[in-house]
Amino acid sequence: MSAIDINVKNAPTSHPIDHLLRADRLPHILCPGCGIGTVVHSYAHAIANSDLPEDQHVCVSGIGCSGRAAGYVNVDSYHATHGRALPFALGIAVHRPELKVTVISGDGDLSSIGGNHLIHAARRNVNMTVICINNFTYGMTGGQVGPTTPIGAKGTTAPKGAVDQPFNLPYLAQATGATFVARWTILHVREFQDAILRCMNKEGFCFIEVLSPCPTGFGRANKIGDGLHEVEIYRERCKIRHGATNLQDIDIDLIDPEKGITVGNFVDIDRPPLVA
Numbered sequence: 001m002s003a004i005d006i007n008v009k010n011a012p013t014s015h016p017i018d019h020l021l022r023a024d025r026l027p028h029i030l031c032p033g034c035g036i037g038t039v040v041h042s043y044a045h046a047i048a049n050s051d052l053p054e055d056q057h058v059c060v061s062g063i064g065c066s067g068r069a070a071g072y073v074n075v076d077s078y079h080a081t082h083g084r085a086l087p088f089a090l091g092i093a094v095h096r097p098e099l100k101v102t103v104i105s106g107d108g109d110l111s112s113i114g115g116n117h118l119i120h121a122a123r124r125n126v127n128m129t130v131i132c133i134n135n136f137t138y139g140m141t142g143g144q145v146g147p148t149t150p151i152g153a154k155g156t157t158a159p160k161g162a163v164d165q166p167f168n169l170p171y172l173a174q175a176t177g178a179t180f181v182a183r184w185t186i187l188h189v190r191e192f193q194d195a196i197l198r199c200m201n202k203e204g205f206c207f208i209e210v211l212s213p214c215p216t217g218f219g220r221a222n223k224i225g226d227g228l229h230e231v232e233i234y235r236e237r238c239k240i241r242h243g244a245t246n247l248q249d250i251d252i253d254l255i256d257p258e259k260g261i262t263v264g265n266f267v268d269i270d271r272p273p274l275v276a
């Protein structure tokens with residue numbers, strides 16, 4: 001018997017977090033090189049490592065490619081309407097405080113149509129973790145520019161480049177009262193998973209921005225190329241600055257090769273959360 005035969009024979013037949021993904025929803029809708037699968041995997045991994053029983057985790061998403069997350073994870077989940085993930089999540093968090101609510105949705109869903117809910121959920125310090133997948137565009141609807149698109153970056157609604165000042169989401173979350181604020185990328189899988197796990201053990205409104213390639217809607221229009229090329233940009237330009245407090249300075253310009261990208265766990269404070 002060859003070494004290869006032995007390895008195949010002894011290979012595990014399933015992955016330890018297989019049961020946290022809904023196999024009946026496969027094949028998934030994600031394009032090759034999309035970062036959303038890594039985010040879903042990281043969330044599932046954090047659940048598996050959390051102290052809470054799996055049936056106490058709830059996932060809520062809005063609409064968008066990112067919003068498919070709630071359909072792929074095998075915990076109780078709610079796929080809400082576009083922009084309204086946070087009000088649905090608030091209802092669950094306030095009325096079933098024993099549950100750990102995590103919202104996974106897109107930058108468009110959470111900071112454009114849902115931007116009002118974002119600032120008020122942070123202000124009221126609702127017990128939930130928001131994982132905002134920032135791919136700098138509206139991926140699902142074809143690459144329109146949105147509130148996170150860097151100035152000059154192209155999209156189907158701005159063929160000559162976006163002109164509006166984008167949101168700096170960690171700064172926004174900090175300014176409106178979030179108790180935990182972080183930014184990671186899908187390259188920083190371990191750090192991202194650890195941040196999710198920290199939020200699962202924390203009270204109040206926790207916000208994690210995770211940068212994620214959308215090669216179809218953003219990369220192609222901006223000559224970034226495929227998903228791996230964008231990950232290469234993260235590798236070259238990201239600097240970890242845990243505890244950074246001057247978050248007004250950490251805006252991102254993915255298009256300018258001279259600009260660094262600050263990532264890290266920035267804010268970790270305690271204040272009373274919203275209770276029923």
Ligand SMILES: Cc1ncc(C[n+]2csc(CCOP(=O)(O)OP(=O)(O)O)c2C)c(N)n1
Nearest residue numbers: 063064065066082106107108109138139140
């Ligand atoms: C009320 C409403 N308005 C608009 C839409 C169309 N729509 C669906 S997804 C989407 C944008 C999604 O972008 P984002 O949240 O950034 O997620 P991504 O697809 O990039 O992951 C829009 C505008 C909708 N479904 N419902």
Ligand code: SF4
Nearest residue numbers: 030031034065139214
């Ligand atoms: S359009 Fe963009 S965000 Fe949507 S699945 Fe494709 S790569 Fe991912």
